[in-house]
Amino acid sequence: MSMRSQVYEWANLAPSGKTSTLRRTTSDLPVELPANRELDLFIGGYGNNITKPAETTATQFVVIEDIACAAQANGNVQIRINTTDYFQNPDVTNMLGIPGLASPYPRGSASTAAGTDNLLKSFDLYPDVYVLPGQTWQILYTTRDGVGSGASTDVVAAFVKYTLYDGPDALIANKLLELGVTINPNNVDWYKRSLIEQQQAAASAAAMAAAQGGAQ
């Protein structure tokens, strides 16, 4: 269980009278969202949140493989590692990230709340984004239009898929990073196999040397 595929889904849903919640409830209602403000999916104070910022421990390694958000309200989604935004404009200035139109969530949803189209993804997060041990990471959702309050409020969602490497597999992930090899479950398994093969070769060489020494 040391390589685990994980997802986190965020939506602007919270119990009545609150803007955020740590646990989803059966009475969640859509929450108003400000326009042009980066909202942390994990601890942003809107929708479902978690107890503390997302961070890797010294024995964890995270590989972010996909991010997506609702296309309605001109939503965008950005990755931030420590204080550095991953997606930038060509002039190296800040941007809001991947538009929901390019990486829609749910996939196949419409471009507007009343739309009838089926959005497909134009964007693939490749190469993946690595969060090294000890780093803090954020997924930031921004709506250019804002989501209004009252009787007609859009429900918007965002999604991140990542793989969590823990314990020995996180050490191997670090080693692969040093070697310049892409970090994915296949390559971690390949590295384990190569370690085992090296150990077996060393053991058989030692046994052979011992046998030859005994014969002399």
Next chain:
Amino acid sequence: MSMRSQVYEWDATNYSSAAVDIAGSVGQQTSIFVGGLGNNITKPAETSATEFVVIEDIAVTPTAFVNSGSASDYRGLTLTLGTGIAGPRAFVQVRINTTDYFLDPDNVPNDGIPGSGSPYPRSVNFQPSFNLYPDVYVLPGQVWDVLVTWYNNAGLPTAGTACVSGSLRAFTKYTLYDGPDALIANKLLEMGISINPGNVDWYKRSLLSAQ
């Protein structure tokens, strides 16, 4: 027959032709095997000493996020005025012995994979964003479970708290390795090789060629 592809489909009403009241379980984790709701099996899912299970896919009825001002059903999902959520807002989690597989980034177990990310059934309107890779291994002697949690009873297509067949379903696909193939699966696990039918066959061939 020692490597077998298996599926299990769960329906919250046990495929009943009449509506079934499932409100008592909303917001709670419900086992699709022995949860006491919908179609169940006779005992918890567990592997014997000579079995190895690889879970390859899990999915649940999707949800659509729309507008709270709308009350029209949306793409086959029920939408109640004021909620903005069409469908059950369901999630699916895998549990091995007592450990939940899916965690939040703060390492707290969560509800699992959302139906919007891994929909069942898949359609043009509801496509997967999630792929269960790496697979989940259930080693010999372990107990495993698939747990569904849903939060939006108002997204079920009947008045009140009842549910009709097909409006809340979950699905899991797994491969069962039995007997000698389970031993090979254990050996592949030791060697750090992904366990799938191709690699089990490769190991058998390498044994034969070594003889």
